[in-house]
Amino acid sequence: MWDAVIIGAGVTGSAIARELSRRKGKFCVIEKESDVCSGTSKANSAIVHAGFDAETGSNKAIFNVRGNQMMDQISEELDVPFRRNGAFVVCLNEEELPALRALYERGLQNGVKELRLLSREEAVEMEPNLSDAVVGALYAPTSGIVCPFELTMGFAENAAKNGVEFRLDTAVTKIEKTTFGWRVITENGELETRAVVNAAGVYADVFHNMVSKETLTITPRRGDYCLLDKTAGHHVERTIFQLPGKLGKGILVTPTVHGNLLVGPTAVDVEDKEATATTAAGIADLTEKSALAVRNVPMRQVITSFAGLRAHDDRGDFVLGEPDDAPYFFDAAGIESPGLTSAPAIGEYIATLVTERLGLEKNEDFNPIRRGVFHPSSLSFEERAEFIRFHPAYGRMICRCEGMSEGEILDAIHRPLGATTVDGVKRRTRAGMGRCQGGFCSPRVMEILARELHVDLTEIRKADRGSEIAVGQTDKGLPEAAEWKE
Amino acid sequence: MKQADIVIIGGGPAGLAAAVSAYDAGNRNILIIERDEQLGGILNQCIHNGFGLHTFKEELTGPEYAARFIKQVEEREIPCVLGSMVxxxxxxxxxxxxxxxxxxxxxxxxxxxxAMGCRERPRGALNIPGYRPAGIFSAGTAQRLVNIEGYMPGREVVILGSGDIGLIMARRMTLEGAKVKVVAELMPYSGGLKRNIVQCLDDFGIPLKLRHTVVNIHGKERLTGVTLAEVDSHGKPIPGTEEEYSCDTLLLSCGLIPENELSRNAGVEMAPVTNGPSVNESLETNLEGVFACGNVLHVHDLVDYVSQEAAIAGRNAVAFVNGQLKHHGAGIPVSVSGGVRYTVPRTIDPENMDDTLTVRFRVGAVYQNAYIDVYFDDKRVSHIKRPVLAPGEMEKVVLRKSDLLGQNIQNIKVEVTQG
Known part of the structure; x- marks a missing residue:
């Protein structure tokens, strides 16, 4: 019997799992994909929002502000790249200046610190690449940028280290009420549990509606993004939002915590919960709308584009807690922006609810510290030289664009919830995430994965089941390189 | 700290030829730094023939061509460090x-x-919409998988881009039993060599669709198909021309980008069109004593030209170490006109020239019965008729030192005009 089964190993489910592991109990996270951080958590703006955007008193506002405040400690404990780079909301015409002021007022009411309204001159002084159309800006110094993969991995690895079990490649098909709680039926067997936590992202409505008559509707809202080369990473220093206005919500332009430039997202409601395909119209839209606020965005330096699905609840707010007719079933549903920012606070909140319901005791052995993949590039020359002398694998460079060595890839494979796929290595180490997009390193990463996991190269996948990369061996063996030499 | 007179970054065809030529010019303190575990660079995976027609007057495979130079390096006992990334x-x-x-x-x-070579333009840089499944490879990555690792990337193949690696891989995949359905090329002409179109596509009945591109990618986990569409004169897809192709593999051969991250960080100035360093007649960059050659300088189509160019860089590096390379000002600028997109070099100091200097360039479109003209200031000094000029084939003009030295020429212009 499990104490709690969490459905979904995205940032929300992983944050809840980590918070639950502060208590004594048997907890399990079920994930249908092959890795943690495989849905909305992997494809978003990677912003730690200040908290001025959401309506005062809403869950979004409360958990955003709290999550933002928690992020310094979380990033420290979990070794997650995070930086408070500040954000601008820019206003593009004089008539909308009152709306900018209203946003400022809302921010104050929501409890956002250090907000300031800037004139055009002040804003341009700080961000010289703002467009000529900018007439003023709201400045939020507490806004930040974070690595969403590392944040999710950090929560998940730390939860695993503190005893939470993760079952990947395991889709939940049905949830049934039992005398003592719930039966969670998966493609790989059943789990009897006292409580269920629904952190299933775009699928949260499916699971909620299995147990409650107060139905939810989660609409996947697709957002296309373009990621630009690091040479464009200083085009702006802060996150530049556009004031939502006549032209819709606008497109943000932001540096990422790893030094790239990110442009996005569009917003298109779709029916298919797996529809993460980008569209030509979406990418054209990004190019056009980003230019309204930031001039000369170097779109020729795009290294990849991708789409994410926001789990939009039709009432527009996070749905947190037990439905009236389904006690011991805890929703963390409708988690769209600012979901990444709010994750630590949602984790704390839901874990507290579960703890109170189940009467869980404190886990005295809980260790809040997780160390990320170690990068010797953070060391001084002498220390790094010494380190490589003792760990030669760190001297063998695999990903030349991001400067990742075999040692770092081995670390990613052999840690708790380690990488088993090429994308898994990429999200843990950034190998393959640079300007050549894995052109050089992906065959080498495949080799290392096959060697370390003791499988044939044909079994190595890009990501989820069915994404095998090589389909078979060539018919004839290859002559040894020596034969070519004269 | 180690010391060396000449450090060569990259042990591919450019680095090897530069090393041999520097040695033969008298220097005995050379170091080659190669990131792979063996010398030869990308030639090691180019197991097709057609290399060396100019250099060795015979048709060699890539590894054979590399082996000739590796042997020369070994005979001279030029030090190399392998598996070493700068x-x-x-x-x-x-x-x-x-x-x-x-x-x-x-x-x-x-x-x-x-001499770091180049990399392939990835899918992301092409902004092809759709899913991001397994089964999309840059052509060179697929080449490595097949020729080095011995694994097949797929069975039913569509190729986007008619660069040489894509054409070579169309034949290679066919020979390994895959079905190559079509090669689509955005431009109205191929980016590859004519001989590769004939030998790799025509001979195998693989259709080449010019003015076509991939407008959608299907399949969430593994590629299941692509949508091709015809494009207009601005390269924009024409609605209504879409065609579906089922395939499990999409190879991309859409251009090569010189790998100049190290050069940029060092402060080397880049030339606008080539994405390679801006160099003078000695193939020296704006940083005195830093030279560039091969695909890191500009993308070549024939390795023979890489070797020739690298030999010049090697000799000039020795001249620099010996204090024989003169530096007095900017040199004569080489400007381009008409259909010429760029030249290498971009400036010429006649005093540092050998008796002749080969200026290499590419055109931006296909020309028939065109003229390659060279002007010294306003005076046309050569006028050569060519039946065909194409962007996929590197062209050259040869300048003589005796024509330039002491003439107080302010500008050299290379121009291609329609006859």
């Missing part, structure tokens, strides 16, 4: 590299030859 080149010519055997190493060089 992390940084400082403006003072301190090179930092890492390897699993030596760890982190610094070398103080007197001269540096940049």
């Amino acid at each position: 992390l940084d080149i400082s403006p003072e010519k301190v090179i930092t590299y890492t390897s699993s055997t030596e760890g982190l190493v610094q070398v103080q060089a007197k001269a540096v030859i940049l």
Whole structure:
């Protein structure tokens, strides 16, 4: 019997799992994909929002502000790249200046610190690449940028280290009420549990509606993004939002915590919960709308584009807690922006609810510290030289664009919830995430994965089941390189 | 810190030829730094023939061509470090590299030859919409998988881009039993060599669709198909021309980008069109004593030209170390006109020239019965008729030192005009 089964190993489910592991109990996270951080958590703006955007008193506002405040400690404990780079909301015409002021007022009411309204001159002084159309800006110094993969991995690895079990490649098909709680039926067997936590992202409505008559509707809202080369990473220093206005919500332009430039997202409601395909119209839209606020965005330096699905609840707010007719079933549903920012606070909140319901005791052995993949590039020359002398694998460079060595890839494979796929290595180490997009390193990463996991190269996948990369061996063996030499 | 007169970054065709030529010019303190575990660079995976027609007057495979140069390097006992990745080149010519055997190493060089080659343009840079499944490879990555690892990337193939690697891989995949359905090319002409179109597509009945591109990618986990569409004269897809192709593999051969991250960090100035360093007649960059050759300088279509160019860089690096390379000002600028997109070099100091200097360039469109003209200031000094000029084939003009020295020429212009 499990104490709690969490459905979904995205940032929300992983944050809840980590918070639950502060208590004594048997907890399990079920994930249908092959890795943690495989849905909305992997494809978003990677912003730690200040908290001025959401309506005062809403869950979004409360958990955003709290999550933002928690992020310094979380990033420290979990070794997650995070930086408070500040954000601008820019206003593009004089008539909308009152709306900018209203946003400022809302921010104050929501409890956002250090907000300031800037004139055009002040804003341009700080961000010289703002467009000529900018007439003023709201400045939020507490806004930040974070690595969403590392944040999710950090929560998940730390939860695993503190005893939470993760079952990947395991889709939940049905949830049934039992005398003592719930039966969670998966493609790989059943789990009897006292409580269920629904952190299933775009699928949260499916699971909620299995147990409650107060139905939810989660609409996947697709957002296309373009990621630009690091040479464009200083085009702006802060996150530049556009004031939502006549032209819709606008497109943000932001540096990422790893030094790239990110442009996005569009917003298109779709029916298919797996529809993460980008569209030509979406990418054209990004190019056009980003230019309204930031001039000369170097779109020729795009290294990849991708789409994410926001789990939009039709009432527009996070749905947190037990439905009236389904006690011991805890929703963390409708988690769209600012979901990444709010994750630590949602984790704390839901874990507290579960703890109170189940009467869980404190886990005295809980260790809040997780160390990320170690990068010797953070060391001084002498220390790094010494380190490589003792760990030669760190001297063998695999990903030349991001400067990742075999040692770092081995670390990613052999840690708790380690990488088993090429994308898994990429999200843990950034190998393959640079300007050549894995052109050089992906065959080498495949080799290392096959060697370390003791499988044939044909079994190595890009990501989820069915994404095998090589389909078979060539018919004839290859002559040894020596034969070519004269 | 290690010391070397000449550090060559990259042990591919450019680095090898530069090393041999520097040695033969008299220097005995050369170091080649190669990131792979063997010398030869990308030639090692180019197991098709057609290499060396100019250099050795015979048709060799890539590994055979590389082996000839590797042998020359070995005979001269030129030191190389393998499995060694350069992390940084400082403006003072301190090179930092890492390897699993030596760890982190610094070398103080007197001269540096940049020979890092190029990389392929990835799918992301092409902004092709759709899903991001497995089964999409740049052509060179697929080539490595097939020729080095011995694994097949797929069975039913569509190729986007008619660059040479894509054409070679169309034949290679066919020979390995895959079905190559079509090669689509955005431009109205192929980006590859004519001989590769004939030998790799025509001979195998593989259709080449010019003015076509991929407008959608299907399949969430593994590629299941692509949508091709015809494009208009601006390269924009024409609605209504879409065609579906089922395939499990999409190979991309859409251009090569010189790998100049190290050069940029060192402060090397880049030329606008080539994405390679801006160099003078000695193939020297704006940093004195830092030279560039091969695909890191500009993308070549024939390795023979890479070897020739690298030999010049090698000799000039020795001249620099010996204090024989003169530096007096900017040199004569080489400007382009008509259909010429760029030239290498971009400036010429006649005093540093050999008796002749080959200026290489590419055109931006296909020309028939066109003229290649060279002007010294306003005076046309050569006028050569050519039946065909194409962007996929590198062209050249040869200048004589005796024509330039002491003439007080302010500008050299290379122009292609329609006859």
